[in-house]
Amino acid sequence: MAKRIVVASGKGGVGKSTTAALLGMSLAEDGKKTLLIDCDAGLGALDLLLTPSADTAYNWLDAALDECAFSDAISEIGPQLFLLRAPAARPEDLPEDCLCRLVDKIADEYDYIFTDAPAGLGEGLKRAALGADTALIVATPDEVSVKGAGKTDEILRGFGVSETRLIVNRYNAKAAKKGKQLAIDNAIDKTYVQLIGVVPEDPAITACSVTHALPKRTKGRRAFARIAKRIQGENIQLTLSLLK
Ligand SMILES: Nc1ncnc2c1ncn2[C@@H]1O[C@H](COP(=O)(O)OP(=O)(O)O)[C@@H](O)[C@H]1O
Numbered sequence: 001m002a003k004r005i006v007v008a009s010g011k012g013g014v015g016k017s018t019t020a021a022l023l024g025m026s027l028a029e030d031g032k033k034t035l036l037i038d039c040d041a042g043l044g045a046l047d048l049l050l051t052p053s054a055d056t057a058y059n060w061l062d063a064a065l066d067e068c069a070f071s072d073a074i075s076e077i078g079p080q081l082f083l084l085r086a087p088a089a090r091p092e093d094l095p096e097d098c099l100c101r102l103v104d105k106i107a108d109e110y111d112y113i114f115t116d117a118p119a120g121l122g123e124g125l126k127r128a129a130l131g132a133d134t135a136l137i138v139a140t141p142d143e144v145s146v147k148g149a150g151k152t153d154e155i156l157r158g159f160g161v162s163e164t165r166l167i168v169n170r171y172n173a174k175a176a177k178k179g180k181q182l183a184i185d186n187a188i189d190k191t192y193v194q195l196i197g198v199v200p201e202d203p204a205i206t207a208c209s210v211t212h213a214l215p216k217r218t219k220g221r222r223a224f225a226r227i228a229k230r231i232q233g234e235n236i237q238l239t240l241s242l243l244k
């Protein structure tokens with residue numbers, strides 16, 4: 001049975017889709033069969049980041065409406081890595097648990113299933129969170145983002161997600177030292193969420209919103225690879241010096 005993980009945040013644009021894509025790539029490289037589900041209807045960020053072959057035009061809404069078999073809506077991205085696209089428009093009049101019920105049916109075919117939540121704390125987050133056992137809450141080291149992370153934690157627990165972990169993304173050691181970003185300890189204290197990893201600011205990650213080629217060996221990519229190991233239960237130490 002797959003471990004089901006929702007990637008969420010209070011504030012938008014903090015790196016949820018990047019997190020889902022790079023953790024998915026890392027877990028797949030570790031031999032874990034991983035499905036990424038894009039829940040950000042209308043945006044399709046995972047589609048752009050992962051550039052799947054055009055082997056299917058279907059998305060999870062088509063499967064929910066029985067317009068295709070669920071398996072026909074899933075694209076193979078690479079060895080052990082699969083993508084279920086988001087619909088082009090926000091679905092209306094659908095039960096909140098429609099995606100969760102679809103995923104229940106295929107959960108034993110994967111090791112990990114990630115849902116990449118949309119921004120905001122409402123219905124879209126709930127759809128992505130239902131059925132997940134774990135949440136990765138992504139925050140950048142600033143006051144608004146960490147406040148949003150704390151709020152997201154509360155809401156996710158209300159949706160039945162029992163384990164929540166914080167990823168501090170776009171950490172910049174120099175900026176933190178100069179007081180221009182929150183220090184890691186401060187960010188954790190303000191969210192009350194247990195930390196699973198810190199990802200540095202990485203220009204190669206920013207560039208991929210234009211190049212559509214996710215980095216393979218940069219410092220940001222390595223940080224996600226370490227988080228992927230922690231998700232698998234390995235005891236990988238958090239060493240801030242690795243992030244510079
Ligand atoms: N660690 C990082 N270093 C540099 N840029 C990043 C990093 N993480 C995310 N970004 C950039 O931040 C922007 C928002 O990321 P995205 O994953 O789309 O956020 P969200 O899904 O939360 O809206 C993108 O341009 C992405 O490339």
Ligand SMILES: [Mg+2]
Pocket residue numbers: 016017018040045116117118
């Ligand atoms: Mg996104």
